Amino acid sequence: MMIIAQIILTIFLPLLMIGIIRKLKALFQNRTGPNLFQPYFNLFKLLKKNQVISQDSSFVFIISPIISLGLVIFLSFLLPWLPFNKAVFESNIFLVVYLLALLRFLTIISAIDTGSPFSSFSTSKEVTFAVLLEPAVILSFLALAIFYKNTNLFYIFSSNQTVTLNQIPVFILFAMSLFLTSIVEFSRAPVDDPNTHLELTMIHEAMILENSGLNLAIVEYTYSLKLLLFLFLMSSALAHCLLIWWHLSVFAMTCLTVFIVFLLLILLSFIEVFTVKLSFNKIPNFIAYALTFSFLAVFSAIVNRS
């Protein structure tokens, strides 16, 4: 029952979330904005279209989006992003971190494979940021592991843990670090503007410039599913902090998590509306903040560990 609910959410939520972000942005800018379900229509449109594949590209270009999709779906079973999802597999923090790295690797090789100058260009940017970002991701997950002396994420996020004041800073700082990380990881503002199509400045969009049709549909779906996983992970970390005051049932926790995700989406679109894209040499400074929060998370985990 639970697993069915999880699968349904995995299928339907990601694109809805993209729709919500666009709608919120439009509302902030006093526009009507697109329909909430516009991303679904776009997906169907893409599925109907033909694929154009560059003659210079190899099988890697075709196969890597599909593998990526598989990996993200696998990740959705590994991460405790919903209060009710059960551990189907043994979920290890290091497995998660390296799967994320593998995912990025696949995106990169598929982008390089076409030989398009723009995608190579943005790939090099992406790799630069990825290198800087990697410690932040690893350390923020590691902070949780240090605190609980356990690398199993389902153990860490299980709702029958007693939550005291000791956990709260770790969880909050983990969530903050993850939020800043995901802004870079998903190329949202102020690191990258997902709406522009100016080839020299954009990062994510230029990497998938060559994809079309089914291929592009898979890539976009993968992107939004990954964003969903990250946001839900953040929100379940934040929701966990509230357990210190109220002990909630699983259903209430789920509602709370969804609500916090909604708040995060508002925050994300707010940032996108009200900030200016950073220049390229300022982005390492931005990543440094993510790193700072993960350092602080590790520090508080070490200090508060019983």
Place this chain on the structure above:
Amino acid sequence: MNIIDFFSLTGSCFAILMLGSVSIRLNLWLYAIQTFFMALSTLSESFKFSNSELAIISLVIIIIKAFFIPIFLNFVIEKIKVKSDSGLIFPVPIGMHLGILFLGFSNLFTLEILKSLPEIHHSGNITAGISLLFTGMLFMLLRKIAVSQIIGFLTLENGIFLLGVSITHSMPLIIDLGVMLDILVAIMICGLFIFKISSSFEHIDVTQLNELTES
């Protein structure tokens, strides 16, 4: 960890974030939040020990150091139209990471101190105090605008106060009030001097005040 440590450590985290921001107005905000958390920690300690002197001094801190001084400094920077302070020596984020390094060191120091003084309980409070001290010093060293120097000095003073609250059972009220008054007057005078500096030197970069060095 209890609520007292939680508040004071949160304050020291804000101080570290202050090391990483370039905008002076943001720095003032972060300073105010940090002072506010420090005062909250003192206030909750005063409830715990039902110590009315501590409650009074924390309220005074909230009024003077968390509200009045940031507002005054904000007034100063608006008058002289200075917005940002790019760091000295290091890029700004490295300073922030150094601050975290010092936070770690201060935790080690605290463990050393607690070994010799088993009577003291609030380890987090001491850690936050030492870390604020380091942060304030780093801030003064790594920044070059006069206003930043004042913010660094205030942070340092916060650290001293927090350390004092945690290792003594609160200083006598009259001394704390006297110290507060002295610092308030000193900050006001610093503000006046900043006006003078900006009008006669046309900048407030402290590192370029070097006309008096040996020639």
Place this chain on the structure above:
Amino acid sequence: MSIILSLCLIPLLSIFLIQILPRYTWGTLKVTVLLIWLEFIVQVLTLYPLLVNKIAPIPVIDGFMVDKIAILFILLTTLIMAACFSHSYWFFSHEFKKNNSISLSQLRIFNVISIMFYLSMIFVYCLDNLGYLWIDIELTTILSAGLVYFNRTKHALEATWKYFVICSVGIAFALLGTTLIYASSQLHGCHGSLNVSYLINQTQHLDLNLFKFGFIFCLLGYGTKAGIFPLHSWLPDAHSEAPAPASAMLSACLLNCALFAILRLNSIACLIIANMASLIIWIGCITILAASLFLLRQYGIKRLWAYSSIENVGLMLVSIGLNQPWLFFLLAFNHSLVKSALFLLSGNIMQITNSKELKDISGLIEFSPVMAILLVLSSLAITGTPPFGNFMAEIILLSQLLNLNFIYPFILIAIALTISFIAVLTHVGKITVGKPKINYIQLNNFNYSLIPVLLVFLSLIAGFFFTNKLFIGMN
């Protein structure tokens, strides 16, 4: 209570007088000067009986205490302040004639601030509570910043900013040290206190580690205010940019205050911590040596005396390290007299030559023989030449060092004193002999040399009669 009243009533009265009078005139300044001299006489009358009586520390109110050494310092401070005030009358009237940039209202502010500054310095010596002491010393910093900024020039502004920020940060560390000392008095059972008179009797209950840290932080903090070596950078700037009477006040009175705070702390520390003496003595030695090396290459006349002050601070610190308050007073007394004379004289010389650069000043002996002779005499006195008081004090200091087996400090100090003797006299020689420049201005010799003559004469008397007697009597 009557002591406190006798200390602060007349200065408060004069502040009130200056503020209440609708117009500030030279007459007001004259009245203030007279009031300060009156204050000196009142103090001598009230405090002299206490000095002669056998009862040592006199507790006044809780947190206030006057002991014999404090009384001596109070009298010294009042004497120097009165002298500086009297001289400032002539000094400022010339400045007033020379340029129109200073106004009477500026002088009024100077007058009020310096009397308040004087009061805050007097209270440093009466305070028993370390917390109050901190507050008071921070107050002296705040008030003296107003004196340094008298000229309202760019250079004065820069000097004031450096002085203010460096001293405030240094003093913040002294606050940390005070807090730690308070904590150390609280830990082992007894109730906490910051009163020195209480702590001296409770040394066995103090927590050793905390007290040690507290003392070192206080030493650093108050040391910054006194200008010990690596933290001295503000001192030459502030002392050279202030007007001459203010420089004399800063150098001759304020440095004593900061050192007195260290003395008070050391009176507890020397009972508990075994090797604290050698730490302070070494800090003092390094300060003396560094200052004497800085003296060799100087370009400003007041900066020269500022570095000489740093050197003397080192000497006083050594005497504190030896835990000999009377020797400390002796050094401070002679230094204050001669140094204030020197600063006042160099103020005059700067008015004559219209420059503060050493290279612009020459041939003073031909132009103004009285000033030149006074300058040579007082620079001889400050470098410790017999028969002046400084010589006696330094000889006693060095012999004490030998007696207590501090061989290396002894050698270092002897070398440094020699270097500074050579350096100061070279510079003074260049000033006095040679060919005077044409554009020098004639000053009224009598008015301008009255106070320096008095001060140097006092130092001479101290060297002949007073020093030996005092020292033997007190030990």
